[in-house]
Amino acid sequence: METRTALQTFSLTNDVVEVSPQDEIFNFDVVQNRQINREQPWTEDPHYFKLCRISAVALIKMVIHARSGVPHEIMGLMQGKLVGRYVARPKLTSTGKVHPPTRSLVIIDSFALPVQGTETRVNAANEANEYMVEYLMNSEKAGIKENAIGWYHSHPGYGCWLSGIDVNTQMNNQRYQDPFVAVVIDPNRTISAGKVDIGAFRTYPENYVPPNAVASEYQSIPLSKIEDFGAYANQYYQLPVEIFKSSLDNELLGLLWNKYWVNTLSQSSLISNRAYTVSQLSDLHQKLQKNGVSSTRATAPFASDKSKDKDGDGKRKKEKEESQMGKGVRDSTHIAVEAQHGLIAQVIKDVIFSLRPAGVRDASGDVQMGDETRPPANEKKISTVVDTNMSVG
Known part of the structure; x- marks a missing residue:
């Protein structure tokens, strides 16, 4: 099924x-x-x-x-x-x-x-x-x-x-x-x-x-x-x-x-994609560092630059910088969401497939009652997973 x-x-x-x-x-x-x-x-x-x-x-x-x-x-x-x-x-x-x-x-x-x-x-x-x-x-x-x-x-x-x-x-x-x-x-x-x-x-x-x-x-x-x-x-x-x-x-x-x-x-995507996640973080760091270095270079403005700025060139430059920074924010958000989805998948698999003897505490600190007396569904864990998933979405 x-x-x-x-x-x-x-x-x-x-x-x-x-x-x-x-x-x-x-x-x-x-x-x-x-x-x-x-x-x-x-x-x-x-x-x-x-x-x-x-x-x-x-x-x-x-x-x-x-x-x-x-x-x-x-x-x-x-x-x-x-x-x-x-x-x-x-x-x-x-x-x-x-x-x-x-x-x-x-x-x-x-x-x-x-x-x-x-x-x-x-x-x-x-x-x-x-x-x-x-x-x-x-x-x-x-x-x-x-x-x-x-x-x-x-x-x-x-x-x-x-x-x-x-x-x-x-x-x-x-x-x-x-x-x-x-x-x-x-x-x-x-x-x-x-x-x-x-x-x-x-x-x-x-x-x-x-x-x-x-x-x-x-x-x-x-x-x-x-x-x-x-x-x-x-x-x-x-x-x-x-x-x-x-x-x-x-x-x-x-x-x-x-x-x-x-x-x-x-x-587990957290393990199989470990090298991929590291490369994503390293690449994001390089992009942010490159944008940060280029945006911190200060030069003395000429009079002609001020006139161009009034015409909108400065605004277009600012929008370009914001778009580069926006892409970095979007990439970082994407990495975080993927990591949370991997954690959610692991918690769900743990709830569904793990078998623990009676009296053993699980990862959340709850005492398991054993397979014979276990309730049909672990409502507390599932609700926690759903709440986490909703916050991610």
Whole structure:
């Protein structure tokens, strides 16, 4: 029962959409696939694809793989198809919701690659290329029609974006085997937040100047990665991600979830993310120190500076400094909330699973009455946890 509830919570947290097994997303049309690959409409419009849809089975497989590699990066491939055109009157799902735009990259399955990874990069050697070719050939023999449609790798602890090496890799993939998508997963932030931290990206063609990009959701980037993050930010764009599943996936999801849930239940984010938390605090200290040093440099103002200050330049500078300080406050709050969530999870697991002999005091100082006379629920502890959780939220 607990496993089923946890899987439902995971689905709600990650906004998993359930579709009918008869939905067109599971139907691979060979003729249509050949036609759209022959036309290649995405070469005329860099923003042709509007959405990346990932099956829940592929998502859990990628998250398990990413968590197994911490603190090193991992890499794998994704199989799927593309849905190529908009429709004037979109169809409805089994729940009555309108289908998203049909110009989508659909990921049905994923598999890991035997690569050598470090904390900052991953290298695919000849063995990985041979494994990839053999896997795809055997998949075709087994009747799986979906081709390789993208690659995924992890960024342990530093967010979902593309580095310079990632941009070059994705550009080569789009040049020689388009359509192709790059997916990035941060396993450390996934463990801390519960919601899978994932991003899907495609690069712009060479010499393409993108229009003014819409500001993306704020994410904390380590100081050592900010330069790499900003240098290539205009060479790619992010696709919205939607997770889906069907009723036929429930059994397979249950088998995968047992492995995922056992790892989640047996681990403590306070311990498994200890190095990540230390790196967050160190990075926050460096950012605050850098902003503090730059803001304490005093220079004698010129007369022209005073006039500019009246025109609003001083106000804009102050707003910029406040925004930098505001980001530091936001990052520190995020670190504190993650730590409190880890403590709350440990207290809840202690309340539910710990067995103590009679007369032994627990962490809160209460005397336990033994398993035979223990009340059905420890109301005092649960209420304390709920109150703490409410104060965090």
